[in-house]
Amino acid sequence: MLKITRFGVAAALALSVSATAALAQDIKAAFIDPLSGPFAATGSNGLHQFQFAADRLVNEKGGLLGGRKLVVDGFDNKTSPQESLIQLQVAIDQGYRYIIQGNSSGVANALTEAIEKHNKRNPDSRVLFLNYSAVDPALTNDKCNFWHFRFDANADIKMDVLTDVIAGNKDIHKVYIIGQDYSFGKAVSAAANAMLKAKRPDIEIVGDELHPIGKVKDFTPYARKITAAGADAVITGNWGADMLGLGKALVANGYTGPVYTYYAAGSGITAAFGEAGKGVIRLVSEGQTNPPVSDVASAYYDAYKAKYADGNVDQTRITNTIAMLAAAIEKAGTADDVVAVGKALEGMELDSIWGTKLFMRPQDHQLIQNMHILQHTNEGVTYDYDNSGFGVVVESTVEMAGMDSPTTCKMDRP
Amino acid sequence: MDLVVINLIDGLVTGLLLFMLSSGLTLIFSMMGVLNFAHASFYMLGAYFAYQISLYVGFWPGLLIAPLIVGVLGALVERYGLRRVHQYGHVPELIFTFGLALLIEEVVQFIWGKNIVPFDEPELLNFALFSIGGNAIPAYKVFMIFISIGIFLALLYVLTRTRVGMVIQAALSYPRTVEALGHNVPLVFMGVFGVGTALAGVAGVIAGPVLGTFPGMAFLLGSIVFVTIVIGGLGSLWGALVASLLIGWLTTFAATSTFEFASLLTAIGLERPEDLSESYIRDLWTLSLPQIGPILPYILMVLILVFRPFGLFGKRDV
Known part of the structure; x- marks a missing residue:
């Protein structure tokens, strides 16, 4: 009996150690968008495209910073700004340092304000806001801040x-x-x-x-x-x-x-x-x-269809978001200091697999493409x-x- | 003038669609005292079943089979779900139907995904029947009108002219007496629940191609159906009809109107301030009728509850 308990404790300890080790390894991004309700289709398709892009562009190529994986996890905000703020807090508490959101500028406005406040008050757990689809011009004008980056052209x-x-x-x-x-x-x-x-x-x-x-x-x-x-x-x-x-x-x-x-x-x-x-x-x-613009793009699309037969790559900006984030993390040499990553993203130029140049305009963090x-x-x-x-x-x-x-x-x- | 005629027709389509949902709900509520939160979910199931059937054998068999399946499902829910919960009182029943609505939405998402499914009008009806001032009236809408009116007449006939209808009506008001007379009241309840949900299923089949078939469709229509039966009066078929049409026309006319509240404010002698952010009624200056159209039915409901609590045609209190 004692032996079994000992073994159990040891196993549990070993498991928990390896689990925390794995967690420290992964670079975690929180996808806060509607996964239920009238706009669930838009949100869940976006999440699939993010997860696919992270796997294909980063994880299958050996990860970032010498082997760390990039994972994107979904947080359902039901398209509600209030719900998004709750999910944001949950994500930050769970150690996510990259917040991804796109559906509804109403939500994006709430998030960008909350993130700016959070980052000011909690320098130890700062986060970056990667906006892939909310196109209200105010986000890169009057309401702009250092933490917000927009990967879609604004309205x-x-x-x-x-x-x-x-x-x-x-x-x-x-x-x-x-x-x-x-x-x-x-x-x-x-x-x-x-x-x-x-x-x-x-x-x-x-x-x-x-x-x-x-x-x-x-x-x-x-x-x-x-x-x-x-x-x-x-x-x-x-x-x-x-x-x-x-x-x-x-x-x-x-x-x-x-x-x-x-x-x-x-x-x-x-x-x-x-x-x-x-x-x-x-x-x-x-x-x-x-x-199709190139063989690389076609291969990407084919691989996506092989994984999600009913899906589409209908938001190519998602691929660009992941590609730029990965490049910025590599350039900064860290994934935990988001200030360095943010500075690496500013002014970054990159060639998209979809046949366009990408330029993150430093003065307002609006991607030009x-x-x-x-x-x-x-x-x-x-x-x-x-x-x-x-x-x-x-x-x-x-x-x-x-x-x-x-x-x-x-x-x-x- | 053209637009008024068009609006009358469009409002009629919306209203009759609402009627098919609310007629079943009002019967179920008045008979069993259960506010069936899952009613609109049966409407959604109707649309999805018909879509699935249409992939194999086309639209028309689906119009018949899908409501039947939904009705049988409804009857099963009553027999094995609601009847068991019933003994614990009304609150557990409410919670049961509420949970059922969530469950159905999840199941639908699980089977058919979260995307809008391509459920289309049958080819046969995919043309414009006639047009008024450039606005086409699709044949499918006329077909919707006829189906709904047909169902209304059939329901009216069954409820008022047949023996089954008499038993149902009697069971509505005096369930114990009816039971004492040797009728199987639980069976009547099950039947009414089945027919009510089947009606919602029909509504789903014919509305799916027009309003879009997606997991959020039940949520979109859910609350307005309750408004309809409160306005019409609980348990009244005529009330459900009149209230549905009223709401249909109200929302249609409100959406197409170009009325702005600013003109009302100028009419009573107010002047539009230069800087709107300083004004206490700045929202009124920029508001237009189409913007508040969707809340008009709710305002109507509040008024009805205040001035005529048992609804337009209802006989008893909410």
Whole structure:
């Protein structure tokens, strides 16, 4: 009996020692995004892409700093800022030093404030905020701080690209702007109004409205209003189920013009649009998957499909985020001192496997990269989304979009 | 004017869809006193089952089979779940249905994933029937209207003109007397629960292609269904119908209106301040009716509860 107990204690001790050793080894990143609720699809697909990128770009190549693994773990925030702050605290307490978030600028605004405060008060457990998708311009302007890095182009840069295309289309005379009622939707509307006025003063904005986010059951009334206003083009920042609902309602109810938007691909949305979205949906996005840019990119995509047969690489910025983080950790020579990692990220230049240069602008931590207008179609698609035969194909490209865009950021560096 | 006609049609579609959900819920509630939180989850199951069936044999068999499966599932839940919990009182029943709703959502995510599944209208109905001022009315919507009205008439007939309906109505008000007369009341309960959930299943099948089939669909519709039965009056089929249509039209018209509260404020003689952040009512200056559209049904519910607590057509107190 005594022997068994002794053995048990010894085994438990050995296990706990090896477990803490393994924990100290891993570089841990917390992915705080919706993993349940109306936007669960968007969040969980993002998590898969992060985990895949970490495995493929880092762990399979022997890890960082001589063998330490990079792991990305999911924390469900239900798209709620309050819930995100709780999850942030949980993650920090568990020793995570890299916080990843992207869905909803409302959440990102709450996180960036909380992280700035936390880092000021707790120099021993500072964290970096890697924002891969929240594009409210304020995050790299008035609300910028040293800890926040954005790997997606902000709403203003994207709108600049979109309005260039709209300005070039002489058939468009009336534009309708519609978005979700929160900071990002408002930013899209403000940018669209200002830029259209500057580029094509003759274009009339026949509607500009916001709807509750994630609460509209049926978008038919909105589609009616848009058609009744005689719009030739629609601009929207909607995402997730809100994007699908709006797009489907528009097509079903007789609207035939283009819908210029940010997030209308992957996560089941492409399959759900199918034939109806062809010639209608135009996206502005980073990252080119069709036509494929290189063998490396194709191999990456194939490997992802082999692991997640139902998934898509629909957020190429996720690959870029992991690649840049890994490069910064290597350059800093540490993963635990996030100030050094942050300084290494500032001003970093890197070549993305998706065929663009990446430049982390030091003054506001906004990543500068090539932006594309993508078209939802089933022609010339090598990598379709949602196994639907439909995908997005590059229609035009703006090199290093927003390189000279202004910023009001005044950053305090540690 | 065109937009008004279009809105009437769209509101009718939304309203009738709500009715199919609320009719089952109101019957179940009035009969068993159970607020079935999982009702909208059965609606979601209907959509997912129909999607799965449509992959093999197309949309039409799914329209028939999926609600049947949902109904049988509902009856089983009543027989082996609710009936056992019933003896412990109403609170455990509430918790049971609440847990069931969470469980169904997880199961759905487990089987079909978190993505939106591509569940589409049948080819046969995938065209615009007619259009008013550039706004197309898809044939599928007209089909939805006919299905819902058909179900309403059938329910009305069964409840008021048949022997089964009489027993159900009697069991609603005097369950013990009905039992004493030799009727199997637990069986009636099980039947009503099954039919109620099957109705939710039908709603799911026909709404899935239009509103999107995804794990959040039950959550989106869940609360509004309760609002409907409170407004309509518990246990009243007509109440459920009128309240559903009312909510359908209310939300549709609110969403398409361009009314801004700023015009109301100027009408009563206020002037828009230069700097809105200084104003106490700054939110009112920038608010428009479409923005508050989704909360209008809830405001209506509060008003009903204040002025007519048993609902529009209800006979007893909430």
